[in-house]
Amino acid sequence: MSQEPNNLTRRSFLTRTAGAGMVLGAPGLLKAADPQSKDTLHVALIGFGKQGEVLFNCLRNIPGLHFQAVCDISDWNRKKGMNQVRALQGEIPKGYVDIDEMLATEKGLDAVVIATPDFWHSPHTVKCLEAGLNVYCEKMMSNTIDGARAMVHAAEKSGKLCQIGHQRRSNPRYRYTKDVLINDKKICGQITNINAQWNRSLGASQDIGGEKLSKSIIVPDEVLNKYGFKDMHQFMNWRTYTELSGGPISDLGAHQIDIFGWFLNDAKPTAVYASGGNAYFKDREHFDNVMCIFDFDTPEGEVRAFYQVLTTTSAGGGFWESFMGTEATIKISEIAANSAIFREDGAPQWDDLVKKGYLKRKPAPPKPEASADAVASYASAAPEEFELPGGFNKPAHQPHLENFFAAVRGEATLNCDARHAFESEAPIYWVNPSALEKRRIDFTAEHLSV
Template sequence: MAILLPRREFIRQATAASVMLGAPGPFIQTNGSAAEKVVVGIMGTNGRGEALAQGFAKLPGAEVGYICDVDERAVAKGLKAVQSGGQKKAPKTTGDFRQILDDKSIDALVIAAPDHWHAPAAILALKAGKNVYVEKPCSHNPREGEWLVQAAQKYKKVVQMGNQRRSWPKVVEAINMVKEGAIGRAYFAKAWYANTRVSIGHGKPAPVPAGFNFDLWQGPAPRREYRDNIHPYNWHWFWHWGTGELLNNGTHFIDLCRWGLEVDYPTEVNSVGGRYAFEDDWETPDTQLTNFAFANRKSISWEGRSCNGRNVEGISGGVDFYGEKGTMAIQGNGYTLYDNKNKELKKVSGDSNQITASGPGFDMDVDHFANFRDAIRTGIRPVSSIEDANKSVLLCQLGNIAHRVGHSLSCDPATGRIKNDPDAMKLWGREYDPAWQPVV
């Protein structure tokens, strides 16, 4: 039975298909006719996963078949999110995502678990014949990113990263204007993010909470004892499991910078900063200034302030592009174009729900979800294929590596690999729990 879509949805799909069918990319095995539902399993529903569960439940032509989390309380959140999305059929529940991979009725795994799980779970899903929607960052370290790209190409499935600004209509319009010369030759992009995160204190060893499978939560990461300031969110600020603010929020904005400047890999990366706001267990920088230089006289800068919420240009996170003839400022799903004397030439506001702790509202996510659905059903190349998305993630990872080793990195502009720096290359990968060593 064919699924009738609202007119706005139909027009968007038709436009995307006409553009994307001719785009280069790996051959992707599709899952049948465009009239069939794409059934997904959601892995991780303690934060962003709630929005994903609600979004895929609400998306025409999609269905949430599983809610999975190692924390029983998060499973309940996921079920409630699916219900609020309007899905009448209750999804199955599990505490182990491998049950989703074994179920032949599931088309895709949607991953919103902690960062150290993103690439290992995605690789296992691809090997099981599933498509993958993985939240940013797509990997915990550069080697995992390389493995994930290899796996997507080997198993010929769709892998889309959750950098949904790639699908926000007004952002797409602004980026296209930059590429088409609205500000002349664009040569510099500045990105930023500011928040008012509080201290996480000094954690103490504690019993694992009831209903929380801490062993499976750690998964690929070598085992550490449970402490009372790790779960459910503060793992972001420990190198063992997380990747810091540069990848937590910087990925979104640096991805836009790279996209608009049309650059891939840098020649040089430097980063300064540290844990400045508080003295506690937080390991990653709460204040970080990172710069990326490229071979074609272009550069990107990032300013991250996790614990001081002073806005830049009136917004907590955004991107400015600077060119020979002017500036393009992207704010949310909107933009402002200036000439080189700071005169406002054009201002466009995009209607959207307010961004919350779990991410943007459905109206901002829907195009990205729909693109993933359509890539599975019809074989179009996703707007954020893993081959491209991983380049943006790698930039952020190089910034963290430069911070951790305390000096600038020289990189191969053809591959992004660090040159002649054994100390930095020690951070290219990580050790794994033997039971979870990723294998492509």
């Protein structure tokens, strides 16, 4: 049996994931880090809104971290973060409205975790790198490609670590699928097409806030204006404004488009053609639905990758990515129930892979009855369906954060450093222009280079 890349054997994959739930089921049992220990990493949390809280709920499961400061322009968010840290550590961290004040005041910090709105990612990351801190920053890197470039330059000039939050790159299921099943076992044959989607329901896509917004959440106008927001609606719904974000294609699509080139062994697309519109949310600055096609040239041949993001319907199974090859298709998602492998009729049998535990065969679906409207001569035989092995019980972002702090300790390399993240994200910045201009954009070095 050949050696699997990156030590991700079937056995190690199953071993790593089998016990994950035991720790995660009782995070309160983790002992708070000793702030005086030389092995403790001192961390500041920058941005404690919804995503900041998601990340903290992962961070609290990682031993050896001491949360020293919380920075957020919202009193509500900042106090929420400080209280959650106090509940974990038994002491309340310092709270700051302004990042410059925090960087000038706090001593002994090792790293920051940034979960602010997209248009603040680049300024905050650059400031922290220049201050000598390691940075974990949520994706997208920035709302502009030049902002993303500045982050790469700052990381490489400072010599500090900068991990971008494309968390699928640290997900054991994704890494096993890419390294073992696709690259080593080559079960897909030649990948020719990729399909992916994130379809979000209308109910989950509504504006946040409005007249019923609690007074305790309100941020004073002078504070909002100082930090780039016109009003509370912009503050609560920044993802829908063109000056503050890239819209759904970057907010949701970037997670999955990142996987395209990664699974194709870091191939870069040669072109994009996109279409978008405001089918329902007529007053929003960004499209409420976008569809795009990326062209790739790989050593194995051409690949076309289709992606859609919808905010008006959840039909089609929510979010997933599908890698379609001549011998099999792998459908994968952060949700295990949405993941499966389909062997093409006529492709080599996988009995040996099933026997050794690489794959698990699913029961064959019932054969449909003959129908008068069926055109049998045009039909393909139904593919055989298999499961991906093992489970994954950790919160989705936790392995990526674990990888970051292991790298800070010198025990690992980053799974998604700033330069690799930029190479993945650069094509995404051209999707909205393609849709707005209704034209195909053929990529040049100027489009994609740092």
